[in-house]
Amino acid sequence: MALPVAAQQVTVASPAGERLRVTTTSEEASRHFFAGLTEARHFFTSKAAMHFDAAIAADQNLGLAHVVRAATVPGLSQAERTAEVNGSVAAMRGATTSEMLIALAIRDASNQEQSHTLWETAAKLMPGDPNIAFYAALTAPGNGDPEPMRAVTERFPDDAPSFNILAYQLWLRGDHDGGFKAVRRYMELAPDHPNAHDSYAELLQWSGRLTEAQAHYSRAAQLDSSFSEAFMGLAEVATLSGKGAEARRQIQLAIAHSPSKATTIAYTRDLARSFMMDGMVKEGMDQFANALKDAQALNRPNLIAQVHRDMAFFDAQGGRGMAVASHLAAAAQAGGADVPMQVEMTAAAHAVGGDITVARQATQKLATLAQPDNEYATHASVINAIIALRENKPKDALTQLAGAPLDDAWVRALTAECYVAAGNLADARALKNQVLNDPRLNFDDGYNISARIRAAKIKA
Incomplete structure (x- = not known):
C-alpha cells in the first residue's frame, strides 16, 4: 500500500x-x-x-x-x-x-x-x-451493488449526488421502480441542476417514455447550455422517434457547447454514426474525416487509431469497402497492430466488407483474447456468424451465436438474419423490432449503431 x-x-x-x-x-x-x-x-x-x-x-x-x-x-x-x-x-x-x-x-x-x-x-x-x-461507496466491490450507495443515502438523506448513482444502480439491477424513486429524489434535492433532469430523462427514455424524456432533456439544456450531454439526450430521443435530421441538429448543438476538443471529436463521431443510420454514407464518412483531422491536430495517437477503425468499419458496412485496408493500416500504425481492439476491428471490418480470408485469420487471433462470458468472446461469435452468413451457412452462423447473450443488439440482429435465411420470418421480425425499438440508444456504441443499421435492412 x-x-x-x-x-x-x-x-x-x-x-x-x-x-x-x-x-x-x-x-x-x-x-x-x-x-x-x-x-x-x-x-x-x-x-x-x-x-x-x-x-x-x-x-x-x-x-x-x-x-x-x-x-x-x-x-x-x-x-x-x-x-x-x-x-x-x-x-x-x-x-x-x-x-x-x-x-x-x-x-x-x-x-x-x-x-x-x-x-x-x-x-x-x-x-x-x-x-x-x-x-x-462508488469504489466499493460488487460490480454495481446498490447497497453501499443506499447506505450513504440513508446516512445523508439530503445528499443529491448519491441518489443519482443509486438510481442507476437499482435500474441496472432490474429494480426500475426503485430507480425511478431514487432519481425523483435526486430531482427534488437538486431541481436546478441539469444532471438531475438529464438522469431522470435517461431513465424515462430507457422506459420508452420519449415525450417525457424529451421534456427533461430540454429542461437540462435550458438550465445550463454548457451541459452538452443534454443535447445528446435530445438527439437520442429524436433518433428513436424517426427524426434523423433533428437528431443531427441536436448533435451539432452538443458540438457547439462541447467542453473540450476531445469531446468535440467524440460528438463528431456520433454525428457521423447518425448519418450512417439514415443511409447517408458519404455525409457520415465526411464527418469521420473531420473527426480524424481534429484528432490529428490534437496529436492523440490512440484517438487517431479509434477514428481510423471507425472509418474502416463503416466504410465496409456502408458498402464502399475501398478504404478498409488503408484505414486499418493507419490505425495499426497509430495505436499498435496487436492491441485487442485493433485485432477485433480488423476481423469485424473485413467480415462485414466480405474479405472472408482476412476476417477469419483476425478472428482466430481474436479468439486467443476471448475468455468465456467476456465481450471479446461475444464479438468473436458475432464475427464468425457474419462469416458463416457470407458463406451462405445460416445453420453454422446460429451455432456460432449459441450461448452469446441475446440482449446484445448485434447478436439479435445476426440471429434475425439467420432466421430469415432459414425462412423463419416471424422470429426474425420479432428480433429485428427488438433491435430497432430498443430505447437504450447510445451513439458512442458503434456496435449498437451497426446492429440497428443491419436490422433495418432485414426483410421480415
Missing part, C-alpha cells in the same frame, strides 16, 4: 474532523473547492473544473484542488490525466492526513481495491462527510 509512504510526505498533520477541511486561509478558495467537488459528483466536469480553477487562483498552494482538477477536467488523454494527477500529488505540501488520503485515493483510481481502501480509511476519519462516503 502507498499509505505509509504518503504519511511520510505529510508535512503538517492536523486532527481530522468529521468533515473534510482543506488547508487554506482563503475562504474563497475553500468555497470554490467544495463547489467543484459537488459538481464533480454531479458529473458536470466542465463546471467542476471552473470552480477548481477559481480555488487555485485564490490559493495556488491548495494542493488538493490541483489533484481533483487534474482528475476531472475534460479533454485530457488517460496518459495526460495520470501524469497531471501524479504530479499534483507529488507537489502537495502542508497537507493534512485527510487531504493526503483523498489525493492518494484519486491517484490510485485505476486500482479499485486500493482506491476503495483509501476512501474507506478517509471515511472513518471523516464520518460526517457525504463527499467521502459517496466515493467510498
